[in-house]
Amino acid sequence: MTQPVTFWFEFASTYSYLSAMRIEHEAARRNVSVVWKPFTLGPIFAAQGWNTSPFSVYPSKGRYMWRDMERRTRKYGLPFQRPTRDDPRAFPQNSIPALRIAVAALTEPWGITYCRNIYTAQFADNRDISTPEVITDCIISAGGDPDAILAQSQLPEFKPQLRANTEAAQAIGIFGAPSFTVGEELFWGDDRLEDALDWAAEA
Template sequence: MQRSIQFWFEFASTYSYLSAMRIEEAATRQGVSVEWQPFLLGPIFAAQGWDNSPFNLYPAKGLYMWRDMERLTAQRGLPFVRPDPFPQNGLKAARLTLAIEDQGQKAAFVRAVYSAEFAQGQNIADEAVLAGCLSSAGLAADLLSQTQNPAIKAALIAQTKTAQAKGLFGAPSFLVGDELFWGDDRLDDAISSAAEI
């Protein structure tokens, strides 16, 4: 059986950017494949009474997060700009991720969206931006119509329900079987755990 790790990400999530940019290389090095699992944090936050990102609701936590991201991206040589507005609306990007069948193109699209958002400061709710991300993943812009496909819409709702049922409360999260790891800080442990199974 192929060893694999599920990578659960929300496009608005700053720390998911860190993991998205390194997970494939880190996992491949240990013979582990990556399952890309987009979901939405909004409904999960709403269920616990939050109507916004905790980084906006709790200013001290938010101030720290931006500084922490600056330090971590500098350490890793990753470009970083603060998205405006924050959080971005990643609904269409998440639906498009589900619509892409080829795993390599899916991964390339996800990384392109995160780069547009956090390296180039673009608005990922903008269809022109998403068309550019599709293009850089070798996909045609007419895939954009999939954001209105009822089956894809339903699939994203199902993803978010699955995330909640698996105990996810933030992003990025990693599942190895039913074992949950939360945060870019646990990515290496999660991959090691997948490699050992």
């Protein structure tokens, strides 16, 4: 008997990119199912006194993170580009529009592909995921209908869900992304992906 793993992710989170690209393969190997749970880091960082990513608040941590991402993506065979645009908004990006779509898209068979497409657009292709063009591209190449899913994401059934997910994350002590939960057990960081899945497999 295995338990499902809940994968708490944020599109603006660099290390969530690694997990988004790895988790389904690693989960399948262990016969574990994954529930993708989009949430926003903004309110969680604000509660810690930060008005942006800790990688921007603490420059040495930020410099380290970009180098670490280069090494990790190479290790995992994933494409990666540091944001190079001369734009202070290049990181962290505004992920809210893409996350709102994710809530609805993840009820569709193409939802996970859409999420991966958003990560690839941002961290491999250096595109701005807050724009309708990029979001639309990511939906279409996943096999979805942009107009239909946009309309769906506005329904009362989906619209409040992103905020509810974020409040749930905060309530269970999540302080960063990616995070993974197996029952009451919390794991933080792409470094704990395998541990979380092993925990679920042995539950």
